[in-house]
Amino acid sequence: MTKSGRVYVSVVAAGVVVLIAALWFGGGVSEPKIAGLPTAGPLTDWGLPLVRFCYNLCAVACVGTLLAAVLFAPAASPESAACVRAAGWWALAWAATAVLSYLLTLSNIIPLPVTNLLGSSDMLSFGMSFPQTQALLVVLVAAVVVAVLTHLPRLPKVIPLAIAAFAILPPAYVGHAASVADHDIAVSALMTHLLSASVWIGGLAAVLVHFRRSDHLQVALPRFSTIALCCFAAVAVSGLAGAWVRLNTPSDLWQTRYGLLVLAKVVALAFLALFGWIHRRRIVAGIAERGVRRTFTRLAAGEMAMMAAAMGLAVALSRTPPPTGGDGNGSHFILEYQLARYSLGALITQIRLDPLILLLLALPAVGYMMGVRRLPSWPVGRTLAWYAGLALTALALLGGIGSYARAMLSIHVLQHSVLAVIAPILLCFGAPLTLAAQATTAASQYGEFGSRLRGRRITRPALLLIAGTLPVILLYGTPYLSWSASGYATHLLTVSLVFGAGLLVFWVLVGVDPLPRSIPWAARAWLLAAVAAVHLVLGAFLLLGPAAAVDWFSLVAPLGVDDSLADQRQAGILLMLVPLAPLAALAAQLVSLRQEAPTRVRTDQVAQRLVSSRRLDTPSG
Structure with missing residues (x-):
């Protein structure tokens, strides 16, 4: 056997020896047997x-x-x-x-x-x-x-x-x-x-x-x-x-x-x-x-x-059997975690520090700060927008909103509005792709980011329309809502898809970061209108229509919530109003860009004429 082979065998043997000793010490293989x-x-x-x-x-x-x-x-x-x-x-x-x-x-x-x-x-x-x-x-x-x-x-x-x-x-x-x-x-x-x-x-x-x-x-x-x-x-x-x-x-x-x-x-x-x-x-x-x-x-x-x-x-x-008493006593019998009596104070003060979400939020927070340190002239407004978006994301996933979202339709809608609309808009105004492209070079540890920008296929207008409308339709217009809220993994998968779709759509609508393809103004306007319309229509459906996911929310409703149907009506109002302000601000930005476009074109034409005239007046050498 080669020297390298002996090293590999020794490494594995160390793990096996520790495993056997720990099994013997912890009682992992010596559970008492029941006669018969x-x-x-x-x-x-x-x-x-x-x-x-x-x-x-x-x-x-x-x-x-x-x-x-x-x-x-x-x-x-x-x-x-x-x-x-x-x-x-x-x-x-x-x-x-x-x-x-x-x-x-x-x-x-x-x-x-x-x-x-x-x-x-x-x-x-x-x-x-x-x-x-x-x-x-x-x-x-x-x-x-x-x-x-x-x-x-x-x-x-x-x-x-x-x-x-x-x-x-x-x-x-x-x-x-x-x-x-x-x-x-x-x-x-x-x-x-x-x-x-x-x-x-x-x-x-x-x-x-x-x-x-x-x-x-x-x-x-x-x-x-x-x-x-x-x-x-x-x-x-x-x-x-x-x-x-x-x-x-x-x-x-x-x-x-x-x-x-x-x-x-x-x-x-x-x-x-x-x-x-x-x-x-x-x-x-x-x-x-x-x-x-x-x-x-x-x-x-x-x-x-x-x-x-x-x-x-x-x-x-x-x-190894854990200490007795840590088997879930005191947890909600369906949600499998403790849920305090609902109140506005509990919604604000409740905290559940999910390690996976903490890690996923810490990585972009640290990465963005490293980029800002390399670019002292980076606009403060973009930095504030980025960290405001991360803070809202953390609030929606780790605070009271995240705790009650699986138990109350109104809070579920509030979480969706933050993760699908508000937080993605703020994060896109932070221009992370521009920061990464300017803060890295070919000599950087992981190479130059700007040279690896891809995404022509995922920024097709038809795909953007699906990403902007399909998630909210599935959630609040189909039985998918009960299934997604019924388990930790399914809820985490759902909010990840909603959040990712929001980032994709508003990457294009905000227009601060570079895009892999040119998106016409009309396509952006229709996309924004579709996103706003689907929220308004489904909000009206929750407000005026039949009970949604009543089989689930009636089972898991926390203390302090006596009427699931009234909670659904509140959910409809929230779905119509909460995304309205950021979407209206984006609409105003699009209109402003449309009005500035002719002026910008005329300015470019004048500049081009001046350059051409100077070339004609310059004597050839």
């Missing part, structure tokens, strides 16, 4: 966490190598192609471990030994009835798709990367986070934890395996270092949120075995922070030197061993 009832057997008890560890390794490696191909390596470099090929093999291994996880998870749920399951096709198909095994089947399909897509050289690499990142999430939604109090925060924390840890660990593994002898290491390592710092913060915050919803009191950290394993993960994270500090202070700047490269390789190998140990702790922690 069947058991899954030791093969499932020990095999499931071990297979789960291998499953996580393959998932992390697949995501990390695809990320390296997209961000770390030049497009046509041998390292990029090697990363894509490796990602395909890791995706196949991920699919294989998903199949094994399906068998062992089903054996654990029923419970029945694996050998008995394999002898009965009916029992194997029975796994379609359980959310945990259904999620693994989704992962299996996604991993196979990723493996196939890596063999299509003309396909943008970001597509298999996005699918691989998505495939990490389904088990989080139905795993051990699904049964605790504050279900939404627990699931959000786990999804954030898994995504950020996969990017961090997989990215470092890809740099170590594919770039350590490459001339592109001095480009790849600084890029990874920046991403790793963001991932460290996300892992720390999401881990804190996940522990908070599972532990009843701070003393559970040292009085329970679950808490002690959490403290062990904290220690591992502290060591990883130390590794990262050494990388940024002593290695990144001098990576072109041969001696520094050798130091990086040894340090990265040690860091990978610590990461593998942390992954082993994470798998063991998922099998």
Whole structure:
């Protein structure tokens, strides 16, 4: 075995040893047996966490190598192609471990030994009835798709990367986070934890395996270092949120075995922070030197061993029973989180800090500030508009509006109005694309942004019309509303689509940032009119029409809301009035641009004549 092979085996062995020790300490495989009832057997008890560890390794490696191909390596470099090929093999291994996880998870749920399951096709198909095994089947399909897509050289690499990142999430939604109090925060924390840890660990593994002898290491390592710092913060915050919803009191950290394993993960994270500090202070700047490269390789190998140990702790922690009392008592029996009695004061003061949303809002906030620091002359008004848009987005998702949106139609409409109209308008007036183009050059860490501006297809007028009208029609004119509000994931998906559609539409309507195609004034005017009209019509429908999603909102209405139909009438008024002011301001801006256009054309014509006359008067040399 080569030296590199021994290092890789040692890294995996470190994770397996820690996993076994943590399982024994936490009691993850020694649950008391009830006499007379069947058991899954030791093969499932020990095999499931071990297979789960291998499953996580393959998932992390697949995501990390695809990320390296997209961000770390030049497009046509041998390292990029090697990363894509490796990602395909890791995706196949991920699919294989998903199949094994399906068998062992089903054996654990029923419970029945694996050998008995394999002898009965009916029992194997029975796994379609359980959310945990259904999620693994989704992962299996996604991993196979990723493996196939890596063999299509003309396909943008970001597509298999996005699918691989998505495939990490389904088990989080139905795993051990699904049964605790504050279900939404627990699931959000786990999804954030898994995504950020996969990017961090997989990215470092890809740099170590594919770039350590490459001339592109001095480009790849600084890029990874920046991403790793963001991932460290996300892992720390999401881990804190996940522990908070599972532990009843701070003393559970040292009085329970679950808490002690959490403290062990904290220690591992502290060591990883130390590794990262050494990388940024002593290695990144001098990576072109041969001696520094050798130091990086040894340090990265040690860091990978610590990461593998942390992954082993994470798998063991998922099998360890949390302290009693953190099982959701006091939560809303349908919403699965605590909802205070509704009042204007509660709407203003209620806060639910969702880790995933916090991360997604922190990234553009920090990125914009970095761009502003590079451009001292950047207009203050644009900066204020950007951060006002982010603040309103945070208020709609993390404040009282976000808490009551799934329980009250009027607050749901208020959240929609902010995310679909008001916040996107403010963010587009912040001109983030212009800032990114001016603040980056070809020598920047991630290259020149302005040279990569795309989007001709998504700015077609017909597609813009669909994006501006279809989301609100689906929400308030069809039964989709009940389904979207019934779960955390479906609601998060819905608000993401609404917010994304709003950003696309108002990117064109505001017109501050450059566009990949020319949009005529008439097309903008018709688009704005359509957006305003659909809000007015559906607002009137809610105000005067039949009850909407009454089966859902009557079940989840909080204390203080006695009449769901009256709440719907308020929702109709809000849907007509709240978007009206920003849309009217945009209409006034469009009219002003129309009136200024002839004057601008005449000015350009006069200037052109002056230039032409000067050329004629100039004697030829």
